[in-house]
Amino acid sequence: MYLYRLNSTLNSFLLVTVLFLFSSCRNSQEHKNLSQTLPEIDKKNAFALIEEIVAIGPRPSHSQNAAHTANYIARKCEEFGYQPKLDTWIEKTADGTKTFRNVYTEVNGNGDKFIILGSHYDTKMIPSVPDFAGANDSGSSTALVLEIMRVLNKSPWTGPTIRFAFFDGEEAIHSYTDNDGLHGSKKMAKDLKESGEYLNCKAMILLDMIGDADLTITLSPDDSNSLIQHVLRIAEQQNRRDYFSFFLHGVIIDDHVPFKLIGIPALNIIDFKYGPNNSYWHTSLDTIDKLSPDSLEIVGNIVLQLLFEL
Numbered sequence: 001m002y003l004y005r006l007n008s009t010l011n012s013f014l015l016v017t018v019l020f021l022f023s024s025c026r027n028s029q030e031h032k033n034l035s036q037t038l039p040e041i042d043k044k045n046a047f048a049l050i051e052e053i054v055a056i057g058p059r060p061s062h063s064q065n066a067a068h069t070a071n072y073i074a075r076k077c078e079e080f081g082y083q084p085k086l087d088t089w090i091e092k093t094a095d096g097t098k099t100f101r102n103v104y105t106e107v108n109g110n111g112d113k114f115i116i117l118g119s120h121y122d123t124k125m126i127p128s129v130p131d132f133a134g135a136n137d138s139g140s141s142t143a144l145v146l147e148i149m150r151v152l153n154k155s156p157w158t159g160p161t162i163r164f165a166f167f168d169g170e171e172a173i174h175s176y177t178d179n180d181g182l183h184g185s186k187k188m189a190k191d192l193k194e195s196g197e198y199l200n201c202k203a204m205i206l207l208d209m210i211g212d213a214d215l216t217i218t219l220s221p222d223d224s225n226s227l228i229q230h231v232l233r234i235a236e237q238q239n240r241r242d243y244f245s246f247f248l249h250g251v252i253i254d255d256h257v258p259f260k261l262i263g264i265p266a267l268n269i270i271d272f273k274y275g276p277n278n279s280y281w282h283t284s285l286d287t288i289d290k291l292s293p294d295s296l297e298i299v300g301n302i303v304l305q306l307l308f309e310l
């Protein structure tokens, strides 16, 4: 994940736009019949999944550990009653030719449209931190998508079809360019575009860095306004609105961007305030002791409701 700084004029414009949309869109959307009792996140189980992912070790793309992680995710999918698909491909990158692996699977629901819920699973290659744990980035979101899948498959699902996507190659080696970073999400978006399936994709929801014990979700004003309104409304209903704020210091480049570029409404649910001045991000301090099962529960239950209502 990367931050692109905006100039202050654009910042003010975005802030004004967001405030306007807040005042005009509230309650404008029809709610679905919420007769299904939604399952709830088991925060202990979600946290145990992070422990297992972190135990694999650093998992930069093209490493043996990245392959192990892809296999681990596929095994968990099977354990939770899903049929995983492994998409493996080779790409020329800014850092040489590399093998990447996306894992994805689906739960069938109502209608002919689908939603993507995604997380990356690779970790940033940081030469000065050879044992980089990546507990929050990307252990937390990978674990939470798996836990959402687990609870969602315990009873018949009456929401929309959901594709659960685990992306490789989110992290850039040098800086985000056409051949550096977002490899997995770019590949999936390209395939959806080529097959025409993107026309049936209603929304892309991305989770990233959502395990911080000091949870502060920083939504991007440049993401889909209707998805922003929707997630905030649910947060309010669940008395969790205080955990949400806006990131007004620039544009966040993350795995939702390739989907936005092909016209799919997208939302990045990310906590980009990780430690004092974001100092735990991409450092040796991104360890599991900074995370809390409660944060996984808060975000997970909001996302479950969002998936159901979309």
Ligand SMILES: [Zn+2]
Pocket (backbone or CB within 6 Å): 001, 124, 137, 171, 282
């Ligand atoms: Zn990262």
